[in-house]
Amino acid sequence: MDPQEFRAQAHKMVDFIADYYRDVESLPVRSQVTPGYLRSSLPSNAPEEPQSFDTVLDDVKSMIVPGVTHWQNPNFFGFFPSNSSTAGMLGEFLSGGFNVDGSEWATSPAATELEMLVLNWLGKLLNLPDEFLFNRSGNGGGVIHASASEAVLVALLAARGRAISENKAKGLEEQEILSKLLVYTSDQTHPCLHKACVIVGLPKSNLVILPTLATDDYALSLPILKSAVRNGVTKGFIPFFLGATVGTTSSSAIDPLPALADIAKEYGMWFHVDAAYAGNACICPEFRHFLNGVENAHSFNLSANKWLLTNIDCSILWLKRYEFLNLLFFIYTISFQLKTSSIQSRVVNFKDWQVAQGRRFRQLWFVMRLYGALGLRNHIRTHINHAKHFEILVREDSRFEILAPCRFGLVCFRLKPSVKHEDNGWKLNSSLLEAINSGGKIFMTHTVLSGVYTLRMSIGGTQTKRENVDDAWKIIQEEAQNLLDQEII
Amino acid sequence: MDPQEFRAQAHKMVDFIADYYRDVESLPVRSQVTPGYLRSSLPSNAPEEPQSFDTVLDDVKSMIVPGVTHWQNPNFFGFFPSNSSTAGMLGEFLSGGFNVDGSEWATSPAATELEMLVLNWLGKLLNLPDEFLFNRSGNGGGVIHASASEAVLVALLAARGRAISENKAKGLEEQEILSKLLVYTSDQTHPCLHKACVIVGLPKSNLVILPTLATDDYALSLPILKSAVRNGVTKGFIPFFLGATVGTTSSSAIDPLPALADIAKEYGMWFHVDAAYAGNACICPEFRHFLNGVENAHSFNLSANKWLLTNIDCSILWLKRYEFLNLLFFIYTISFQLKTSSIQSRVVNFKDWQVAQGRRFRQLWFVMRLYGALGLRNHIRTHINHAKHFEILVREDSRFEILAPCRFGLVCFRLKPSVKHEDNGWKLNSSLLEAINSGGKIFMTHTVLSGVYTLRMSIGGTQTKRENVDDAWKIIQEEAQNLLDQEII
Structure with missing residues (x-):
């Protein structure tokens, strides 16, 4: 670790990355490689002697870049976005530079305190109730996890802790x-x-997955839920966790939070709201109503790395009462920990809020400061406008149809099948998607809604402009016409 | 995201980080701040308007750096190291630049294929048996987790999957x-x-924690284990997981792997080896014997970010048979996934090997190529030599004593108490540690071994030289003499 050598090589890396962003639009969005491509390019053993940085960077260009599906290409319309930014990357660089472990307050106080402060900033932009924020009187606060999956797992663990504690008080045994x-x-x-x-070892049948309907826009149905919960209680079970989503992965559907909160309250269930993607939009006052009801949730997660210009990984969980986790995770043994007992009770130790012990020093504040609330809102609004524009383009072409409401950056649509398509357009649309993606100019993914093969146009790239959306639509139309023409022949 | 703006700001960030490494030795190793320090420095709300990069970088210097405990200071001797390197940071930069999600092979093939290849490289350097490597015939391979905690959790889940499957075949119910x-x-x-x-919801009493003894150098005792396992079986329980450690956190103790493997086999238990820290040393042939027996383990974890010049986070889990995880995690629903069904069965999808869905594209190969096996081995050997040297210094000073064997970079020692120290030297040594750390020139942590307050000198900083170790010893001696002098007065 020679600072001068680092300086020279890191400047080269910065130039490589800047060139990558300058040129990324010209690269095929979906990687064109086939499984095992790299095995034949790189040796099967580590080198014995050190190799030069330039050699490795050359290999990045010739071997790695072709195997990358370029999520940062402005023509990437797949999944949900994972959009980065100059600010996000600079924050990552700084984290890498410090390379400290923020598992406890004492292992590097700035890591914990900055995270607490900045998650309060974001919580306020989202107009979350005070109970979700760190404050002197409360029990609430946010924590950055490595993924929304971990955030949801931790919410479930907190709920389990509460359920065990409450039901033990009623005289039940833990295993029961x-x-x-x-x-x-x-x-x-x-x-x-x-x-x-x-x-967490829940028996398979204890997860009750309720069907949704196109007529409900794929939202959780209250009558179906109520009936299922009553049924569970009647059979002697304990409903303990209700998981709602704002902006589902398939179609960005929105569960009816206020009514769900009431049901959760009536049956004493923990109410969790997963807004990993769409929650980001709720920093704009005009979209905040989609979160109405979150004030009655026990926990809420949002992935800033999905739509808030923040690098992977930055999945935030807010909790109103973190003591359920402390009960769970604060495990005695740490004979080797810092002698911080005198301050231990006064500080937050994020290791007790997550699966892992160690944790990176994430720099979400770079994004929030370099963009400001205004910049972040503009970013969201631009994508949503692009999506509304795309939705109009689709509606104007009678060969296509829209399959779910477009509320955020996602448009669900398909090429309408005719009577001769006996599979209700499955093959037609899956062939269309493959034709679109194999061309390499744009990239989309699909879902299945009520058995219908559905194309997903997910708009959220940092560099995506209206022209990209217009060009994508032209490609989709052309490929669709090609397919329809072939069928006639 | 303007490539030119990125270039300009990123170059400034690189210079900041290079300057940080040049100057870090002059900063107090342990942060001198008190809880809540940042709350009064930064506003309690996010800025509305964008702020300039220079403003934020100035705040990093004035507000964040003082709150950082500098793990990269060459005089950091706490916990286990979390050592970075030019190569490690460059790899992080590149990951941040691509910012792709490698959850499945298809979401960015290079991410999965490079990880597979490089974990084979490291597995071979460690002389792991072929069953732990990716190869065409086998079921094994490695995966990078965000922490050793996640690696151990996933090993436990795989073991649980196996135990359920085997015991169901014997006619038992899953809940039983x-x-x-x-x-x-x-x-x-x-x-x-x-x-x-x-x-995972295991009843508290089902985790059997066995006592260790100073006379065994804190290794797991075979007679105690055998007796406990027999006792469990007699009572109708199912021993299913045996967790061994090579290089414990407290004292780098080594459990007797070969004999433990035999016991695990006899009782049909999953045998897991956690070598998060010390496993890194086993890339050197002269230390590889500490891993003897791992060939009979089912799973093995090592954190490259602890001692292999790789940034947080890079905790690797190797498994011989990953199908136990696939059974567990491969959950149908993904109606929205890429149409890769034809290749899905032929590729590795790391989302099924971990808690999270999404995952960063980590660049361990930068470290392995820029150092080469030779460079990595030299790095390890230098630290172990420093530790041996420090151990000699302690032994030469009759006021001190060594409390556990020094095999890696860790030296466990204390200032010997006299008869007048009724707490067996607890207060004497805890006061000594606080005096050492509050000076800010060096930083150490402690543990408790057989009830004895023990100082841990953990040597592993990338920039740590023999002079740093010598200077640290002088500080320890001086502070010890100060304490002893005060007692006389």
């Missing part, structure tokens, strides 16, 4: 309680909740 | 199996195993 706990959610919820239930 | 599963480990094992047991 665990076997009776029921989780309710919709079939549109991200599978990470399913994964979390598996991890 | 789960309530009977027993985990065995020593009281020196990192608390992350305890945390993992809590997460």
